[in-house]
Amino acid sequence: MAYSEKVIDHYQNPKNVGTLDKSKSNVGTGLVGAPECGDVMRLQIEVDDATGLIKDARFKTFGCGSAIASSSLATEWLKGKTVDEALTIDNMTIVEELNLPPVKIHCSVLAEDAIKAAINDYRVKNGMEALKLDDKVVH
């Protein structure tokens, strides 16, 4: 299967690989997927307490090139957004941006799940209610 230029670029030069201190109250961590399924994504956000903006986002991903590219792209998009804005990132926008073929759509779903899981972690840590997330399963 041929990958799109954008997927290849994210794979070769991934943005924001790394780990944030998950013990900090302004850091939200989402860990989604499973080793058995061949995809695990860990996505973290760090929120600026004063402005409410996401000032940093990091990922580590075990998976194929599309999974790596989806998470790399997600971290790019998260930075500078408010937590509420971040919730609007939809997997189909990732699909379009990266030109993912149908068989790789699940990678984008995983990235969306990871964003929501990270936000929920942040919310719970800061005394807010966890959001109910619809299960978007495209497997």
Add this chain to the structure above:
Amino acid sequence: MLKLPIYLDNNATTPMDPRVLEAMIPYFTEKFGNAASRNHPFGWEGEEAVDYAREQVAKLIGADPKEIIFTSGATEGDNLAIKGVFEMYASKGNHIITATTEHKAVLDACKHIEKLGGEVTYLEVKPDGLIDLAQLEAAIKPTTILIAIMYANNEVGVIQPVKEISAIAKRHGVLFFTDGTQAVGKIPVDVNKDGIDLMAFSGHKMYGPKGVGAIYVRRKNPRVKVTAQMDGGGHERGMRSGTLNVPGIVGLGKACELCMLDMEADTKRISAMRDKLENALLKLEEAYVNGSKEHRLPHVSNISFKYVEGEGLMMGFNKNIAVSSGSACTSASLEPSYVLKALGLGDDLAHSSLRFGLGRFTTEDQIDYTIEQVSNTVLKLREMSPLWEMFKEGIDLNSIEWAHH
């Protein structure tokens, strides 16, 4: 100067040896006769070429030329052997024994048999990929007509104890069919010493052309017959109708002759390179060879690199190096390799595997380049892998409740 890309997927197919091509060329244009045209020189020429190729093929596997039936490849051979025996020996029984690590052509032919009312036992394999002989013998019943176990596996290269299997088959009066696709031409195969009754193999896995193969069908002790699966002119002793693919058959014959000639030298050279590659890659942490290292084809190495995913790994170098992955993502199905799973590998390890298939045209500098590229990509992806980080922190990945999709 190293030429890219490098081909290390010789279990999928091999490049054709130029000497094979040379032998084939006249049979496309000047010597185009139908080998079944018995009454003019064009036909005679074709028939003569086919007869000669039949001898070349037979010689490689220690058979009589009359025992060679030409086919379109090993998938057809597998189907003809299994379905053909099932039909031919229906009065004797309807039970077939095979193994879970067989090629899809064998497994799916067996599933077809089940739909027809036959019974199939699928033997599990041991963690090293070999079948358990005691289990095989215990599975035999009065209705068993065929044991179908491959000579060597396409994904891990594990060689089954063929002689022992055939001895068991003989003891119980059961026929033994083996899919020899990966073994014939690579390691010594002798149908008499190995006690094989039927064997399918293919040209394009041994530096011959695609679209041609053969099935060995024993004629003596016992005389074996299969019911044809295609109706027509009754070619190939009535077992496989269809105008013979003369250029392809000439190519297959030449390929067999060359394999016989070059086998010893090829094996020595290729296995040394395989070992070099394998030993270098095993220097990486958490890298494991899949399948028996002792009973294995000399040109194959299947390695799992824990905590990196196979397709993601391949992407790091697949513009320049062609290998195959046991990970699901490479194929339309999302399931990882059923062969690796049958060896008892967890899905995570199965997703992390690469298969290296070396060949006659592999060179030392290609191996050096591959070692460097694969090692670098594994290290790079592990830096990106959350699982690697957890492993390094001493977290037991099994203790985590993963969200299964």
